[in-house]
Amino acid sequence: MNLFQNRSLLIATQHGKETVMAPLLEAALGVRCITSQGFDTDTLGTFTGEVERRLDPYATAKEKCLQAMERMGCDLAVSSEGSFGPHPALFFVPSGDELVVLIDKRHGLEVFGRELTTATNFAGSAVHTERELLAFAEKAGFPQHALILRPAAAAPTGIIKGITEQAALLQAFRQLLGQHGSVYVETDMRAMHNPTRMAAIGKATEKLIGKLLHHCPNCAMPGMDVAEAIAGLPCNLCGLPTKSTLAYIYRCKHCTFAEEVRFPLGKQTEEPRFCDYCNP
Numbered sequence: 300m301n302l303f304q305n306r307s308l309l310i311a312t313q314h315g316k317e318t319v320m321a322p323l324l325e326a327a328l329g330v331r332c333i334t335s336q337g338f339d340t341d342t343l344g345t346f347t348g349e350v351e352r353r354l355d356p357y358a359t360a361k362e363k364c365l366q367a368m369e370r371m372g373c374d375l376a377v378s379s380e381g382s383f384g385p386h387p388a389l390f391f392v393p394s395g396d397e398l399v400v401l402i403d404k405r406h407g408l409e410v411f412g413r414e415l416t417t418a419t420n421f422a423g424s425a426v427h428t429e430r431e432l433l434a435f436a437e438k439a440g441f442p443q444h445a446l447i448l449r450p451a452a453a454a455p456t457g458i459i460k461g462i463t464e465q466a467a468l469l470q471a472f473r474q475l476l477g478q479h480g481s482v483y484v485e486t487d488m489r490a491m492h493n494p495t496r497m498a499a500i501g502k503a504t505e506k507l508i509g510k511l512l513h514h515c516p517n518c519a520m521p522g523m524d525v526a527e528a529i530a531g532l533p534c535n536l537c538g539l540p541t542k543s544t545l546a547y548i549y550r551c552k553h554c555t556f557a558e559e560v561r562f563p564l565g566k567q568t569e570e571p572r573f574c575d576y577c578n579p
Protein backbone atom coordinates (compact mmCIF):
# COMPACT_ATOMS: atom_id res chain seq x y z
CA MET A 300 0.00 0.00 0.00
CA ASN A 301 1.48 3.34 -1.04
CA LEU A 302 -0.54 6.18 0.49
CA PHE A 303 1.34 8.75 -1.55
CA GLN A 304 1.21 7.39 -5.13
CA ASN A 305 0.33 10.10 -7.68
CA ARG A 306 -0.42 12.72 -5.04
CA SER A 307 0.95 16.26 -5.14
CA LEU A 308 3.59 16.84 -2.49
CA LEU A 309 4.18 20.47 -1.64
CA ILE A 310 7.79 21.29 -0.80
CA ALA A 311 7.21 24.18 1.60
CA THR A 312 10.61 25.73 1.36
CA GLN A 313 12.62 28.26 -0.54
CA HIS A 314 16.36 28.63 -1.10
CA GLY A 315 16.32 25.91 -3.76
CA LYS A 316 16.08 22.92 -1.42
CA GLU A 317 13.60 21.28 -3.81
CA THR A 318 16.47 20.61 -6.23
CA VAL A 319 17.82 17.96 -3.86
CA MET A 320 14.56 16.91 -2.14
CA ALA A 321 12.17 16.52 -5.09
CA PRO A 322 14.04 13.84 -7.10
CA LEU A 323 14.46 11.66 -3.98
CA LEU A 324 10.82 12.01 -2.87
CA GLU A 325 9.39 11.48 -6.36
CA ALA A 326 11.46 8.35 -6.99
CA ALA A 327 10.70 6.76 -3.60
CA LEU A 328 7.07 7.76 -3.00
CA GLY A 329 5.57 8.18 -6.47
CA VAL A 330 4.50 11.75 -5.68
CA ARG A 331 4.59 14.82 -7.92
CA CYS A 332 6.48 17.59 -6.13
CA ILE A 333 5.29 21.19 -6.34
CA THR A 334 6.80 24.25 -4.69
CA SER A 335 5.15 26.97 -2.68
CA GLN A 336 5.32 29.92 -5.06
CA GLY A 337 5.40 33.21 -3.22
CA PHE A 338 5.39 31.74 0.28
CA ASP A 339 8.18 33.50 2.15
CA THR A 340 9.46 31.01 4.73
CA ASP A 341 11.84 33.68 6.01
CA THR A 342 8.93 35.16 7.97
CA LEU A 343 9.49 32.23 10.38
CA GLY A 344 13.12 33.14 11.00
CA THR A 345 16.38 33.81 9.13
CA PHE A 346 19.91 32.64 9.89
CA THR A 347 21.21 36.18 9.79
CA GLY A 348 18.90 37.30 12.58
CA GLU A 349 16.72 39.95 10.87
CA VAL A 350 13.79 37.73 11.77
CA GLU A 351 14.33 35.73 14.93
CA ARG A 352 13.09 32.15 14.91
CA ARG A 353 10.62 32.06 17.79
CA LEU A 354 9.75 28.36 17.65
CA ASP A 355 12.10 25.39 18.03
CA PRO A 356 13.32 23.82 14.75
CA TYR A 357 10.74 21.02 14.76
CA ALA A 358 7.82 23.38 15.42
CA THR A 359 9.16 25.79 12.78
CA ALA A 360 9.33 23.03 10.16
CA LYS A 361 5.78 21.94 11.02
CA GLU A 362 4.53 25.52 10.87
CA LYS A 363 6.07 25.95 7.40
CA CYS A 364 4.20 22.84 6.20
CA LEU A 365 0.89 23.91 7.72
CA GLN A 366 1.03 27.52 6.49
CA ALA A 367 2.05 26.48 2.97
CA MET A 368 -0.66 23.77 2.80
CA GLU A 369 -3.25 26.34 3.84
CA ARG A 370 -2.05 28.77 1.23
CA MET A 371 -1.75 26.26 -1.61
CA GLY A 372 -4.85 24.22 -0.72
CA CYS A 373 -3.16 20.83 -0.52
CA ASP A 374 -3.01 18.04 2.05
CA LEU A 375 0.54 16.72 1.75
CA ALA A 376 3.64 18.81 2.45
CA VAL A 377 7.27 18.54 3.46
CA SER A 378 9.60 21.21 4.79
CA SER A 379 13.12 21.44 6.07
CA GLU A 380 14.79 23.37 8.85
CA GLY A 381 18.48 23.61 9.65
CA SER A 382 20.27 24.57 12.86
CA PHE A 383 23.98 25.21 13.26
CA GLY A 384 26.23 25.45 16.28
CA PRO A 385 28.51 23.39 18.50
CA HIS A 386 27.86 19.64 18.27
CA PRO A 387 25.76 18.48 21.27
CA ALA A 388 28.19 15.67 22.14
CA LEU A 389 31.54 16.94 20.79
CA PHE A 390 32.74 20.14 22.41
CA PHE A 391 33.71 23.03 20.13
CA VAL A 392 33.08 21.02 16.97
CA PRO A 393 30.66 22.86 14.65
CA SER A 394 27.75 20.79 13.45
CA GLY A 395 24.72 21.04 11.24
CA ASP A 396 21.38 19.60 12.27
CA GLU A 397 18.97 19.15 9.36
CA LEU A 398 15.37 18.27 10.01
CA VAL A 399 12.88 17.32 7.30
CA VAL A 400 9.22 17.01 8.33
CA LEU A 401 6.37 15.56 6.28
CA ILE A 402 2.72 16.14 7.14
CA ASP A 403 -0.10 14.19 5.49
CA LYS A 404 -3.43 15.69 6.54
CA ARG A 405 -5.44 13.04 4.68
CA HIS A 406 -4.01 10.19 6.77
CA GLY A 407 -3.10 12.08 9.94
CA LEU A 408 0.61 11.39 9.47
CA GLU A 409 3.57 13.37 10.76
CA VAL A 410 7.01 11.87 10.11
CA PHE A 411 10.49 13.41 10.25
CA GLY A 412 14.02 12.63 9.11
CA ARG A 413 17.06 14.11 10.83
CA GLU A 414 20.73 14.38 9.90
CA LEU A 415 23.12 15.58 12.58
CA THR A 416 26.56 16.00 11.04
CA THR A 417 29.95 17.59 11.59
CA ALA A 418 30.22 18.01 7.81
CA THR A 419 29.48 21.74 7.79
CA ASN A 420 31.45 24.87 7.00
CA PHE A 421 29.49 26.85 9.64
CA ALA A 422 31.83 29.55 10.98
CA GLY A 423 32.21 33.28 11.56
CA SER A 424 35.07 35.56 12.48
CA ALA A 425 36.07 39.20 12.80
CA VAL A 426 38.59 39.97 10.05
CA HIS A 427 40.98 42.90 10.00
CA THR A 428 42.88 42.44 6.74
CA GLU A 429 42.16 41.16 3.25
CA ARG A 430 44.58 38.34 3.93
CA GLU A 431 42.56 37.19 6.97
CA LEU A 432 39.40 37.48 4.91
CA LEU A 433 40.77 35.34 2.07
CA ALA A 434 42.12 32.73 4.50
CA PHE A 435 38.63 32.43 6.03
CA ALA A 436 37.11 32.23 2.54
CA GLU A 437 39.38 29.38 1.51
CA LYS A 438 38.58 27.37 4.65
CA ALA A 439 34.83 27.96 4.12
CA GLY A 440 34.91 26.47 0.61
CA PHE A 441 34.41 29.83 -1.15
CA PRO A 442 33.33 30.52 -3.87
CA GLN A 443 31.23 27.30 -4.18
CA HIS A 444 29.96 28.26 -0.70
CA ALA A 445 28.81 31.87 -0.38
CA LEU A 446 29.86 34.27 2.37
CA ILE A 447 28.18 37.06 4.32
CA LEU A 448 29.84 40.23 5.53
CA ARG A 449 28.57 42.67 8.12
CA PRO A 450 30.11 45.32 10.39
CA ALA A 451 30.17 43.08 13.49
CA ALA A 452 28.86 39.73 14.73
CA ALA A 453 25.04 39.83 14.90
CA ALA A 454 24.95 43.44 13.62
CA PRO A 455 21.35 43.95 12.44
CA THR A 456 22.19 46.29 9.54
CA GLY A 457 24.83 46.61 6.86
CA ILE A 458 24.56 42.87 6.04
CA ILE A 459 25.83 41.81 2.61
CA LYS A 460 24.68 38.26 1.81
CA GLY A 461 25.26 35.72 -0.93
CA ILE A 462 28.76 36.82 -1.96
CA THR A 463 30.18 34.31 -4.47
CA GLU A 464 32.94 36.22 -6.28
CA GLN A 465 36.29 37.30 -4.98
CA ALA A 466 36.07 40.79 -6.49
CA ALA A 467 32.68 41.33 -4.82
CA LEU A 468 34.03 39.96 -1.54
CA LEU A 469 36.95 42.36 -1.48
CA GLN A 470 34.78 45.27 -2.55
CA ALA A 471 32.27 44.57 0.25
CA PHE A 472 35.10 44.23 2.74
CA ARG A 473 36.58 47.61 1.80
CA GLN A 474 33.17 49.24 1.86
CA LEU A 475 32.30 47.97 5.36
CA LEU A 476 35.77 48.72 6.70
CA GLY A 477 35.53 52.28 5.36
CA GLN A 478 32.02 52.85 6.76
CA HIS A 479 32.26 51.06 10.11
CA GLY A 480 35.93 50.44 10.79
CA SER A 481 35.32 46.73 11.37
CA VAL A 482 34.19 43.66 9.41
CA TYR A 483 32.75 40.28 10.43
CA VAL A 484 32.68 37.43 7.91
CA GLU A 485 30.48 34.34 8.18
CA THR A 486 29.36 31.41 6.07
CA ASP A 487 26.06 31.81 4.22
CA MET A 488 23.93 28.91 5.48
CA ARG A 489 21.04 29.33 3.01
CA ALA A 490 20.83 26.02 1.17
CA MET A 491 21.31 27.27 -2.41
CA HIS A 492 24.49 29.02 -1.30
CA ASN A 493 25.88 26.03 0.58
CA PRO A 494 26.42 22.71 -1.26
CA THR A 495 27.61 20.99 1.93
CA ARG A 496 24.34 21.85 3.60
CA MET A 497 22.38 20.77 0.52
CA ALA A 498 24.00 17.31 0.79
CA ALA A 499 22.97 17.05 4.47
CA ILE A 500 19.38 17.99 3.54
CA GLY A 501 19.51 15.14 1.01
CA LYS A 502 20.56 12.72 3.75
CA ALA A 503 17.80 13.91 6.10
CA THR A 504 15.32 13.44 3.22
CA GLU A 505 16.59 9.88 2.69
CA LYS A 506 16.07 9.14 6.39
CA LEU A 507 12.53 10.52 6.17
CA ILE A 508 11.89 8.28 3.15
CA GLY A 509 13.30 5.29 5.07
CA LYS A 510 10.69 5.85 7.79
CA LEU A 511 7.89 6.41 5.28
CA LEU A 512 8.71 3.08 3.64
CA HIS A 513 8.78 1.29 7.02
CA HIS A 514 5.16 0.18 7.36
CA CYS A 515 3.58 -1.06 10.57
CA PRO A 516 3.18 -4.86 10.38
CA ASN A 517 -0.09 -4.53 12.29
CA CYS A 518 -2.02 -1.63 10.71
CA ALA A 519 0.12 -1.07 7.56
CA MET A 520 0.49 2.68 8.12
CA PRO A 521 3.90 4.15 7.25
CA GLY A 522 6.18 5.93 9.67
CA MET A 523 7.35 3.33 12.17
CA ASP A 524 9.88 5.15 14.34
CA VAL A 525 12.50 4.28 16.95
CA ALA A 526 10.89 4.69 20.37
CA GLU A 527 13.60 3.13 22.47
CA ALA A 528 17.19 1.86 22.19
CA ILE A 529 18.09 -1.23 24.21
CA ALA A 530 21.67 -1.53 25.47
CA GLY A 531 23.49 -4.83 25.86
CA LEU A 532 25.45 -5.60 22.68
CA PRO A 533 27.79 -8.43 23.81
CA CYS A 534 31.56 -7.90 24.06
CA ASN A 535 33.42 -9.95 21.44
CA LEU A 536 36.08 -10.93 23.98
CA CYS A 537 34.17 -11.88 27.13
CA GLY A 538 30.58 -12.05 25.86
CA LEU A 539 29.19 -9.85 28.65
CA PRO A 540 26.65 -7.16 27.72
CA THR A 541 28.05 -3.66 27.04
CA LYS A 542 26.28 -0.29 27.05
CA SER A 543 26.20 -0.29 23.23
CA THR A 544 22.91 -0.68 21.39
CA LEU A 545 21.63 -4.23 21.01
CA ALA A 546 18.21 -3.44 19.60
CA TYR A 547 15.79 -0.70 18.63
CA ILE A 548 12.15 -0.83 19.55
CA TYR A 549 10.11 0.62 16.68
CA ARG A 550 6.65 1.82 17.55
CA CYS A 551 3.70 2.69 15.31
CA LYS A 552 2.14 6.05 16.16
CA HIS A 553 -1.27 4.93 14.91
CA CYS A 554 -1.89 1.62 16.67
CA THR A 555 1.07 1.60 19.15
CA PHE A 556 2.25 -1.76 17.78
CA ALA A 557 5.90 -2.32 18.75
CA GLU A 558 8.56 -4.25 16.90
CA GLU A 559 12.09 -5.12 18.10
CA VAL A 560 14.92 -4.96 15.56
CA ARG A 561 18.19 -6.49 16.75
CA PHE A 562 21.64 -5.18 15.74
CA PRO A 563 20.27 -1.98 14.13
CA LEU A 564 23.75 -0.48 13.75
CA GLY A 565 24.98 -3.38 11.66
CA LYS A 566 27.21 -5.14 14.20
CA GLN A 567 26.48 -8.14 16.40
CA THR A 568 29.29 -7.71 18.97
CA GLU A 569 31.16 -4.81 20.55
CA GLU A 570 34.91 -4.23 20.80
CA PRO A 571 36.46 -4.94 24.25
CA ARG A 572 37.53 -1.30 24.66
CA PHE A 573 33.85 -0.41 25.16
CA CYS A 574 33.34 -3.27 27.65
CA ASP A 575 33.16 -2.37 31.35
CA TYR A 576 34.58 -5.77 32.30
CA CYS A 577 37.48 -5.95 29.78
CA ASN A 578 38.26 -2.21 29.96
CA PRO A 579 37.00 -0.96 33.32
Ligand SMILES: [Zn+2]
Binds near residue numbers: 518
Ligand atom coordinates in the same frame (compact mmCIF):
# COMPACT_ATOMS: atom_id res chain seq x y z
ZN1 LIG B 1 0.23 0.38 13.35
Ligand SMILES: [Zn+2]
Binds near residue numbers: 534536
Ligand atom coordinates in the same frame (compact mmCIF):
# COMPACT_ATOMS: atom_id res chain seq x y z
ZN1 LIG C 1 34.40 -7.84 27.60
